[in-house]
Amino acid sequence: MSGWDNNQTVAQGAPGTDTPALTLEQAVDRITSTDPRFAVTEADIRGQRYPVFANAPAHLREVLQSVETVYGDRDVLVYGDERWDYPRLVNEVNRLARALSELGVRPGDRVALAMRNYPEFPLLLLAITAVGAVVVPMNAWWSGEELAFALEDCGARVVFADHDRYQRIEPFSKRLGLSLFAVRDVEGEHNYSDLLARVPEASWPTVSIDTDDDFAVLYSSGSTGRPKGVVLTHRGLVSAVYSLIMLRLLPALMDPEQPAPTRPPCSLVVTPLFHVTALNSNLIQGLAAGATLNLMYKWDPEEAIRIINAEQVTRFVGVPTQSAELMEAARRLNQPLPSLEFIGGGGAKRPAAQVGRLASAFPAASIASGWGMTETNALGIIISGDPYVENPEAAGRLTPPLQEMRIVDEQDRPLPPGEVGELLVRSAANMRCYLNQPEATAAAMRDGWLYTGDMARANEDGLVYIVDRKKDIIIRGGENIACLEVEDALYQHPEVAEACVFSVPDERLGEIVGAMVVLKQEGSVDEAELKACVAEHLAHFKVPERFWWQSGPLARGATDKIDRRAIRAACLSMQDSGHSDTDKSDTNKSTAATAAQGN
Structure with a gap:
């Protein structure tokens, strides 16, 4: 089994020779000094000095251009029975790039992709960035409300969407002035296939792209509730x-x-x-x-x-x-x-x-x-x-x-x-x-x-x-979920007085969403109703899977903020002791309240 470790040594030369072994740090020095691809220099980036690769491609279009001889006759992209070798991939990317330019997409414009892992995703991504525009991948599990927020936030006016995402975006597309293109499994006023067919042949775009130009905006859930657009170059x-x-x-x-x-x-x-x-x-x-x-x-x-x-x-x-x-x-x-x-x-x-x-x-x-x-x-x-x-x-x-x-x-x-x-x-x-x-x-x-x-x-x-x-983030099967975002959705229900959302360990997914809820009227709302309320506003993976109920105010810390850690510890302790988290009995509520306040 291979692996790398700072304490291991790197043998140089053939096994059994007397060539001195190198530490990992020396091995890295050897690679960076002998392989031109990984030669390191320094550059000023936004007022700071950083080590950078001296000879690497300046941008993604150059990355694609640099691997032509590497691929030879092998496939680049495979999806079921569909296959793209390098010439076909480049041909379609360049045709899409020309069509996007004719559509009015310019360097710096943001173009959104709202779809699952279809091959159109990488083809569009390469085409969008090849003309100097910025790709904005949308989370395919987002609700229409979440998609609308991100599209308004990033200012994209051209959007490519598959069936489910198209159905969620179409109702507000005119309000936001979107050119919405249907991809693969849905027909719309504008279609990906028609866009590609507009340009039968095209060569590489010649638009200038600076290495420090924006490449993408990827949305990541933050601790402040709404997803944050991370701008990458x-x-x-x-x-x-x-x-x-x-x-x-x-x-x-x-x-x-x-x-x-x-x-x-x-x-x-x-x-x-x-x-x-x-x-x-x-x-x-x-x-x-x-x-x-x-x-x-x-x-x-x-x-x-x-x-x-x-x-x-x-x-x-x-x-x-x-x-x-x-x-x-x-x-x-x-x-x-x-x-x-x-x-x-x-x-x-x-x-x-x-x-x-x-x-x-x-x-x-x-x-x-x-x-x-x-x-x-x-x-x-x-x-x-x-x-x-x-x-x-x-x-x-x-x-x-x-x-x-x-x-x-x-x-x-x-x-x-x-x-x-x-x-x-x-x-x-x-x-x-x-x-x-x-x-x-x-x-x-x-x-x-x-x-x-x-x-x-x-x-x-x-x-x-x-x-x-440090941040209040739940990672459910690789998906980041902001606790405050789920709490905001719970508060949309008129009978929710207080809510605290936290991670619950799960053997399969790592973590799932748990919530402690205080209702305005005892027994007026059940778990299914709260789940349905959250699902109206957020993606399905953000809906709480475990609920605890409390009759009194939630535990608070010295600054009067809800003490999320204490509440989580109390709820998990109850779960480990065999109490039913969905049992709304007074005993369960008082136990939770006492445990949470006591931490």
Whole structure:
């Protein structure tokens, strides 16, 4: 099993020779000094000096242009029976780019994509960015209300949507002045297929794109309720993607005796492309590495096994729930999946107990996990192989060579190893800003450092453990959910007096949404009615799955704010003791109130 670790050494030369071994840091220095793709220099970015790749593509269009000879006659994109080799992919991207320009899309304009993992998503993304416009992926699970908010916030006037998203957007499209294009499984006034047919042939766009121009706006749930638009640049994207590609070279250097890959790189994209894990870490990294990219419309472990075997997939990256379900399905169907070389995790922390089981189930694959954010273009901390099996609770080590890291106290003083503080990261991969939120940007970005809101500790060797979240975020199967956003939806019900939302541990999804509710009139509302109320305003995955009920005021702290941690601890304690969380008896209510106030 391969892996990388700061304490391991990198053998240079053939096994058995007297060539001195290198530490990981020396190995990184060797790669950056001998491989022109990863040569490092410095650049001024928005008034700050950062390490950057000297020779990497300046923007996403150049990334696509740079891999023509890498692909040869192999497929780039696969979706069911549909296949795109490199010439077909480029032909359709350039035709779409010309059609968008004729439609009036200009550099800097924002174009929204509201769809599941159809192949039109990457084709449009590449075309939009090729003409210097900014792509805005919309969360496909959002309600119409949430979609309307994001479209107004980003100012997009051109939107591409599949059937379900089209039905949600169409009612307000005229009010917002949208040109709404129907994609694949729905017909509308404007259609993707008609747009593509307008231009039978086209060459590469010639519009100038600066490396520090905006590439995308990705929405990420924040602790303030409404999703925040994270503005990412082309340089940030390329910095993250090429750092991750360089990381893939390290295992072979660290263990020269491990067998070289015998299959061309091939990835299975199973998480939504509107999230940074699938978009940057899988799709665009795979494109830059010359991988064949297999898209799944919807997660199905048995279908994933069929695709892995049929396409000889080498790389699988999903949320921990998906890797666990893949493992169980492979055992049930007696499918060892020998082509898999890498099983990564993102979006949420993988349960420690799952790490060893995955390594046993897939001995030919390196099991990996990491930490990253939308704000970092998914770059951050990673761990894989034996070091991960030996340290399953760890998030990993900082990905070289462009990043810096600090763990600080409330006064921004760096903390020694072993002490818990807020994790800060600094690199050219970090976001430019939060869209339309200068105060939030100023709070998160200070002197070039991104204040992540995650609480962490690091040991003497630089191994990082994420121990808590400063922000009130629930991560359900890789989806970020703001507690305040769900509380706002609960308060839409006229009988809700107070509500406190928090995470509840879940074996399958990592976390689910729980809520403590105080009603104005006892017994006037049941769980089903509150769920229906939330579902009117928010996506289904944000609807609370567990409820606790209380007759008196919720517990509060010294500043009179609701004490979320105390309430959560009391409710989980009740759950562990066998009390029914849906039982609205006076005993249950008083127990909750007493426990919560007592913490």
